[in-house]
Each structure stands twice: as structure tokens, then as C-alpha cells.
Amino acid sequence: MKQQLIKAEKLKAVEQMGAAISHEIRNPLTAASGFVQLLQDNHLTRQKQREYLSIVKEELNSAERVIQDYLTFAKPSFVTNEELNVKSELRQIIKIIQPMANQNSVEILTDFAVIGFIKGESQKFRQCFINVLKNAVESMPNGGQLFISSEFSQDYLTIKVKDTGVGMTKEQLDRLGEPFYSTKGSKGTGLGMMVVHSIVRALDGTIWAESELGIGTTFYFEFPTIKHL
Numbered sequence: 728m729k730q731q732l733i734k735a736e737k738l739k740a741v742e743q744m745g746a747a748i749s750h751e752i753r754n755p756l757t758a759a760s761g762f763v764q765l766l767q768d769n770h771l772t773r774q775k776q777r778e779y780l781s782i783v784k785e786e787l788n789s790a791e792r793v794i795q796d797y798l799t800f801a802k803p804s805f806v807t808n809e810e811l812n813v814k815s816e817l818r819q820i821i822k823i824i825q826p827m828a829n830q831n832s833v834e835i836l837t838d839f840a841v842i843g844f845i846k847g848e849s850q851k852f853r854q855c856f857i858n859v860l861k862n863a864v865e866s867m868p869n870g871g872q873l874f875i876s877s878e879f880s881q882d883y884l885t886i887k888v889k890d891t892g893v894g895m896t897k898e899q900l901d902r903l904g905e906p907f908y909s910t911k912g913s914k915g916t917g918l919g920m921m922v923v924h925s926i927v928r929a930l931d932g933t934i935w936a937e938s939e940l941g942i943g944t945t946f947y948f949e950f951p952t953i954k955h956l
């Protein structure tokens with residue numbers, strides 16, 4: 728009975744989130760489609776055409792960002808109890824984020840525990856850390872350093888992600904993970920950290936952060952390990 732209630736609640740939460748996400752995707756798509764219609768006018772000047780095309784591109788990018796921040800997480804997966812090799816997972820994730828880091832002149836430094844396994848889904852784990860690392864890189868538009876490390880302490884695996892970026896105020900730090908909370912204007916979705924929090928919870932982990940304006944931000948993650956050598 729209790730189990731069913733929890734399921735119903737979860738379903739409701741997913742439905743509400745789905746509605747909110749659809750809205751976030753539909754808006755930019757509607758705008759893009761409107762400008763495509765305008766572009767069908769043969770009498771437009773070259774300059775107007777260029778202007779409209781760049782709006783279409785920006786709106787499509789905006790829809791894509793929502794999908795990127797959220798969708799892997801929403802996708803149902805059949806394997807829920809994989810044994811994740813944290814070190815190789817993190818290496819994969821860094822490969823994905825590296826081009827973005829290069830673009831921002833961000834140097835990635837790592838220090839990983841020799842080996843360590845946690846229980847979870849690779850896809851969710853990756854979505855979680857891609858969102859965190861993306862934020863870190865975005866917090867350093869003029870370059871900086873991104874330190875990613877993992878270590879064992881007793882039965883836990885700790886992952887630390889530290890950036891030398893813009894940092895956050897106490898208020899920003901408190902609001903982290905709130906759906907649609909973003910300081911990036913039209914360049915942000917405010918979904919990334921919400922997804923991170925849900926995934927960490929699903930992996931039986933905990934997350935906390937320290938931040939100082941103008942100095943940088945450090946995220947700590949703790950997950951129960953299933954074995955260590």
C-alpha cells in the first residue's frame with residue numbers, strides 16, 4: 728500500500744515535470760517556427776534573412792539545451808543495478824566535456840582513486856556529472872582550472888569537483904537545485920542541478936557544495952561503495 732502511494736506520488740512528480748519541460752521546449756520551437764514562416768517571404772532583405780536565421784538558430788539551441796540537461800535522466804532504462812567503475816566512468820565523462828573546456832581555456836586536472844565501484848546506472852551517473860562539469864566550465868568564461876578527484880573514506884566513495892570560476896553567493900548556493908533557477912538568462916535552463924540532485928538521491932548518495940564569489944566552487948559527492956580493492 729505504502730509502496731503504491733510512493734509510486735503514485737513519483738508518477739505525479741514526473742508528470743508535472745514533464746508538463747513544465749514540454750512548455751520549456753515548446754516556447755522556443757514555436758518562436759523558431761514563427762521566424763521560419765517570416766523567412767518564406769521572398770522580398771526580405773539579406774540582412775533581415777540573416778537576422779531571422781540567427782533567431783531561429785538561437786531558439787533551436789535553447790530547446791536543445793533543455794533536452795540535454797534533462798532528457799537522459801528521464802529516459803527509462805532497464806539496467807538499474809550496474810556496477811559502475813567510477814574511475815572509468817569519470818574518464819568517459821571528461822572526454823565528453825573536454826571540447827567545451829578547451830573552448831573556454833579551462834584546464835582539467837584529475838586525481839582518481841585506483842579503483843572503486845558504486846551501484847547505479849551508468850547513463851544517470853554520466854548525466855549527473857556532465858551537468859555538474861558543464862556548470863563548472865561555464866563558470867570560467869575566461870579560463871581556469873577544473874579539478875576532479877575521487878577517494879575512498881571507509882565505506883564511501885567521495886568525488887570532488889572544484890572550479891576556479893565566478894562562485895556563488897549564499898543565496899545562490901541555497902537555491903541550487905531549484906527547478907528553473909538559473910542566473911544565465913536565456914543561456915540557461917535551470918534544470919541541470921535539479922537533475923543532479925534527483926540522480927544523486929537515486930544513487931543513495933549525498934551532495935554538498937562550498938562556494939565563494941570570485942574564487943570558485945567545490946562540489947562534494949558521497950556514494951556508498953560496493954567493493955574496493
Ligand code: ADP
Nearest residue numbers: 862863866909910911915916917918919920944
Ligand atoms: P543552468 O546551468 O542552466 O543555469 P543549473 O541548474 O545547471 O542551470 O545551475 C543553476 C545555477 O547554479 C546556475 O545558473 C548558476 O548560477 C549556479 N551554478 C551551478 N554550478 C555553478 C558553478 N560551478 N559555479 C558557479 N555557479 C554555479
Ligand code: MG
Nearest residue numbers: 861862919920
Ligand atoms: Mg547547467
